[in-house]
Amino acid sequence: xxxxxxxxxxxxxxxxxxxxxxxxxxxxxxxxxxxxxxxxxxxxxxxxxxxxxxxxxxxxxxxxxxxxxxxxxxxxxxxxxxxxxxxxxxxxxxxxxxxxxxxxxxxxxxxxxxxxxxxxxxxxxxxxxxxxxxxxxxxxxxxxxxxxxxxxxxxxxxxxxxxxxxxxxxxxxxxxxxxxxxxxxxxxxxxxxxxxxxxxxxxxxxxxxxxxxxxxxxxxxxxxxxxxxxxxxxxxxxxxxxxxxxxxxxxxxxxxxxx
Amino acid sequence: xxxxxxxxxxxxxxxxxxxxxxxxxxxxxxxxxxxxxxxxxxxxxxxxxxxxxxxxxxxxxxxxxxxxxxxxxxxxxxxxxxxxxxxxxxxxxxxxxxxxxxxxxxxxxxxxxxxxxxxxxxxxxxxxxxxxxxxxxxxxxxxxxxxxxxxxxxxxxxxxxxxxxxxxxxxxxxxxxxxxxxxxxxxxxxxxxxxxxxxxxxxxxxxxxxxxxxxxxxxxxxxxxxxxxxxxxxxxxxxxxxxxxxxxxxxxxxxxxxxxxxxxxxxxxxxxxxxxxxxxxxxxxxxxxxxxxxxxxxxxxxxxxxxxxxxxx
Numbered sequence: 001x002x003x004x005x006x007x008x009x010x011x012x013x014x015x016x017x018x019x020x021x022x023x024x025x026x027x028x029x030x031x032x033x034x035x036x037x038x039x040x041x042x043x044x045x046x047x048x049x050x051x052x053x054x055x056x057x058x059x060x061x062x063x064x065x066x067x068x069x070x071x072x073x074x075x076x077x078x079x080x081x082x083x084x085x086x087x088x089x090x091x092x093x094x095x096x097x098x099x100x101x102x103x104x105x106x107x108x109x110x111x112x113x114x115x116x117x118x119x120x121x122x123x124x125x126x127x128x129x130x131x132x133x134x135x136x137x138x139x140x141x142x143x144x145x146x147x148x149x150x151x152x153x154x155x156x157x158x159x160x161x162x163x164x165x166x167x168x169x170x171x172x173x174x175x176x177x178x179x180x181x182x183x184x185x186x187x188x189x190x191x192x193x194x195x196x197x198x199x200x201x202x203x204x205x206x207x208x209x210x211x212x213x214x215x216x217x218x219x220x221x222x223x224x225x226x227x228x229x230x231x232x233x234x235x236x237x238x239x240x241x242x243x244x245x246x247x248x249x250x251x252x253x254x255x256x257x258x259x
Numbered sequence: 260x261x262x263x264x265x266x267x268x269x270x271x272x273x274x275x276x277x278x279x280x281x282x283x284x285x286x287x288x289x290x291x292x293x294x295x296x297x298x299x300x301x302x303x304x305x306x307x308x309x310x311x312x313x314x315x316x317x318x319x320x321x322x323x324x325x326x327x328x329x330x331x332x333x334x335x336x337x338x339x340x341x342x343x344x345x346x347x348x349x350x351x352x353x354x355x356x357x358x359x360x361x362x363x364x365x366x367x368x369x370x371x372x373x374x375x376x377x378x379x380x381x382x383x384x385x386x387x388x389x390x391x392x393x394x395x396x397x398x399x400x401x402x403x404x405x406x407x408x409x410x411x412x413x414x415x416x417x418x419x420x421x422x423x424x425x426x427x428x429x430x431x432x433x434x435x436x437x438x439x440x441x442x443x444x445x446x447x448x449x450x451x452x453x454x455x456x457x458x459x460x461x462x463x464x465x466x467x468x469x470x471x472x473x474x475x476x477x478x479x480x481x482x483x484x485x486x487x488x489x490x491x492x493x494x495x496x497x498x499x500x501x502x503x504x505x506x507x508x509x510x511x512x513x514x515x516x517x518x519x520x521x522x523x524x525x526x527x528x529x530x531x532x533x534x535x536x537x538x539x540x541x542x543x544x545x546x547x548x549x550x551x552x553x554x555x556x557x558x559x560x561x562x563x564x565x566x567x568x569x570x571x572x
Contacts, residue, residue, distance in 0.1 A: 003359070006356055006360055007360075010345070013347075013348070013352075017347040018347060099343055099346075100339065100343030101343040103309055103339050103341075103343055104337070104343055104344075106309055107307040107308060107332055107335070107337050108332060109332040109361060109362060110360055111329070
């Protein structure tokens with residue numbers, strides 16, 4: 001536990017000692033804030049128009065703030081995270097391999113699992129900070145509307161789980177190469193692939209459709225954003241993280257094997 | 260303390276080391292000598308559990324490096340050749356981090372770090388980031404992290420490489436100070452370093468051990484016949500050569516330097532233990548030549564090393 005905390009602390013420190021944490025967090029907040037402004041402003045415009053237009057009022061869901069603001073916002077957060085999280089994870093093992101510090105780290109009396117979990121937790125810490133900083137957005141929603149609080153909480157749980165999955169995959173990939181650019185590109189690529197798997201589902205046969213939908217990231221996030229906590233979705237993300245961490249441990253071990 | 264048996268390591272089809280066996284007793288300093296790429300670092304990486312051997316076993320303090328890797332790592336302090344450090348930390352912070360990982364108890368961490376920084380002389384740069392330090396200070400930080408948990412075994416890969424002469428002296432003194440208390444393996448391709456710090460030398464070339472002994476024994480073993488350097492005044496080189504030949508005690512009379520009536524020769528004795536220091540001055544006095552210099556040309560570790568490495572080839 002102590003080793004895990006030490007690695008965690010070291011990771012957090014190195015994110016903040018370099019510009020990475022500041023740049024990634026700022027950029028993420030700029031993007032999500034700008035998107036929120038737009039979606040919230042257009043919702044209020046529509047609300048104003050609806051005051052004088054009974055036709056608009058009758059359209060279902062148009063004036064539902066949960067449906068029009070909260071859910072799209074979570075949907076887009078996931079896209080921004082897709083871009084930002086590989087920036088955080090790409091250095092985690094690659095940098096240590098490139099600079100050789102991995103040689104010392106792996107000759108200290110600590111287990112691979114402690115190293116991986118420490119790095120995962122460090123990255124997750126930065127991710128949590130940037131995600132929690134989006135909460136003020138919902139302050140506006142709550143102050144000037146009546147959204148369903150449950151849906152917001154649920155959405156955050158979903159995004160946290162999804163971010164965890166992104167991070168575990170990113171760290172796994174970074175343990176496979178000593179080149180940070182390669183790690184970043186591979187992480188982007190595979191994350192986008194997991195996003196797009198759902199696209200093929202519409203054209204696939206019934207069995208295949210379910211499978212593709214289950215493997216893809218999006219459907220799982222959407223049910224969270226709808227305010228549904230489904231055990232299957234939680235299990236999906238946790239399993240995803242578990243598999244990535246497991247493969248990561250094998251990858252580190254194989255490095256020892258292959259020399 | 261350290262027991263290595265038939266260690267072999269392949270990198271793909273390339274051979275790293277082949278059939279390396281040796282033992283190191285507790286408290287001993289072993290010098291690991293070899294040209295670049297001979298397999299020193301490979302052997303050390305196996306001993307420190309960074310990578311496993313293709314075949315063979317290595318034990319540190321009775322624990323197998325592969326089976327009981329964690330136990331071995333607890334007992335080893337390692338300084339890799341490249342001294343890889345986290346550049347975004349200050350030395351005290353970095354050392355505290357390492358001390359924690361190495362299991363130094365919470366309340367001792369501060370004291371231990373201060374102690375080690377004192378030992379290696381890091382106090383004057385404590386406020387700088389590791390990335391800003393000069394090579395010499397980085398080397399000290401590397402050494403400090405190896406010493407932090409008072410390991411029984413220290414493995415130092417080329418600890419003095421890239422340092423200036425004063426720093427080299429400091430580090431060597433530090434290493435000598437560690438002798439006795441700890442078992443030490445020291446790799447280097449700088450030969451005087453071995454004579455100065457090590458009790459026993461292991462010469463490795465192309466992945467194989469080609470000699471193992473004390474520096475003195477190695478010198479004696481390889482010396483063969485005695486060699487002398489003679490500088491003679493007052494005669495031409497041909498005249499001196501004939502004169503020396505006439506004594507019938509030398510073989511291989513080689514002219515080294517000089518011209519006119521001042522020449523240096525290197526000669527080799529035909530038989531061992533001839534009392535040349537007595538006879539030669541008498542002979543020179545008869546000839547009325549001046550004997551400017553007469554000295555035994557000992558084999559330096561360099562000579563031995565080159566001899567061994569080229570013999571193998």
